[in-house]
Amino acid sequence: MLSPAKINLSLRVLSKRADGFHEIDTLMTKLPGLADDLVITPADAFSFTCSDQSLPTDGKNLVVKAVEALEKASGEKLPFQIHLEKHIPVGAGLGGGSSNAATTLLALNGQLENPLSVEDLHELAAELGSDVPFFLYGGAARCTGRGEKIEAAPAPPDLPIVLFKPSFSVSTADAYSNCLDAEELPGIRYDEYRYAGLKLINDLEKPVFAKHRYLAELKDWLQNRRDTKAVLMSGSGSVIFAVLRPKGRPEGLINTAHRYFDSSLWTWHGTL
Numbered sequence: 001m002l003s004p005a006k007i008n009l010s011l012r013v014l015s016k017r018a019d020g021f022h023e024i025d026t027l028m029t030k031l032p033g034l035a036d037d038l039v040i041t042p043a044d045a046f047s048f049t050c051s052d053q054s055l056p057t058d059g060k061n062l063v064v065k066a067v068e069a070l071e072k073a074s075g076e077k078l079p080f081q082i083h084l085e086k087h088i089p090v091g092a093g094l095g096g097g098s099s100n101a102a103t104t105l106l107a108l109n110g111q112l113e114n115p116l117s118v119e120d121l122h123e124l125a126a127e128l129g130s131d132v133p134f135f136l137y138g139g140a141a142r143c144t145g146r147g148e149k150i151e152a153a154p155a156p157p158d159l160p161i162v163l164f165k166p167s168f169s170v171s172t173a174d175a176y177s178n179c180l181d182a183e184e185l186p187g188i189r190y191d192e193y194r195y196a197g198l199k200l201i202n203d204l205e206k207p208v209f210a211k212h213r214y215l216a217e218l219k220d221w222l223q224n225r226r227d228t229k230a231v232l233m234s235g236s237g238s239v240i241f242a243v244l245r246p247k248g249r250p251e252g253l254i255n256t257a258h259r260y261f262d263s264s265l266w267t268w269h270g271t272l
Contacts (some may be wrong), residue, residue: 001037001038002036003102003103004034004035005034007029007241008259009156009232010199011203012025013179017137019190021146022062022176022179023144023146026143027140028134028143029272031161032162033268036085036088036096036099037083037087037088037172038107040108042080042081044077044079045079046078046082046161048064048067048081048083051085052090054083062101062128062132065101066100066105066128067080067108068224070104070112070116073124080108095131095135095235098134099135101135104132105121105136106124115193131147136204145186154249156198157198159243159246159271160250161244161250161271161272162242162253162254164242166215166238169262170212170215175236176236177207180206185209185210188205188209188216188220189208189220193229195230200220205219205233208233208237212237219232220242221257221261222240222242225242225253226242227249229255
């Protein structure tokens with residue numbers, strides 16, 4: 001089963017909550033062309049493997065946590081072998097782990113003798129992570145609360161998009177730790193982009209750019225390219241994405257970035 005990535009088209013951090021999380025208001029959309037692959041087959045007992053050797057395959061992995069949570073909630077055993085073939089970069093702000101967990105819940109809930117209701121599955125997903133419930137549903141969505149409150153949103157326009165990820169990742173906990181007090185770096189654009197009906201802004205850019213100035217430089221470099229109309233960090237980073245003009249050339253932008261900015265950048269291009 002395909003487990004798609006997401007990007008945040010907007011992310012506003014409103015306040016710190018009493019439970020330690022932050023109150024947010026974010027618009028997210030899936031990128032079906034960029035997805036991990038979960039291969040689930042019946043077995044004598046549950047087991048989990050992953051193509052990325054850097055990821056844990058024990059109870060620290062969200063796939064395993066999802067299976068354990070579903071077994072506990074349903075009272076049924078789930079004897080399946082799950083293999084995760086990773087294509088979504090880790091620590092990128094693309095929601096790969098959350099997507100893996102939600103895809104696992106959806107797939108295995110259908111295998112139960114008494115499947116959980118949509119409401120119960122949503123509640124289970126929210127316990128696993130703030131972004132997990134979003135991946136239970138199709139299309140774009142506005143997510144509020146700590147991210148677990150989902151409201152369907154119109155699909156974004158069909159525009160070319162390019163993703164850029166440096167060799168390092170960003171800790172989500174670090175990004176949120178001082179997000180309400182972070183200061184702007186001089187010369188970097190943090191205000192809202194308005195393009196093709198979209199309003200693109202990310203409040204986490206301030207704290208992340210303050211710690212990882214490379215990302216601020218990457219955003220600045222990209223927004224000065226001829227083909228780009230909007231440039232934003234996704235989630236807590238480290239992916240920076242560029243929305244191009246309708247006739248923008250993704251391959252040309254990628255080649256230029258590799259030649260003149262950083263040859264080690266991971267890239268992906270598709271459409272919103």
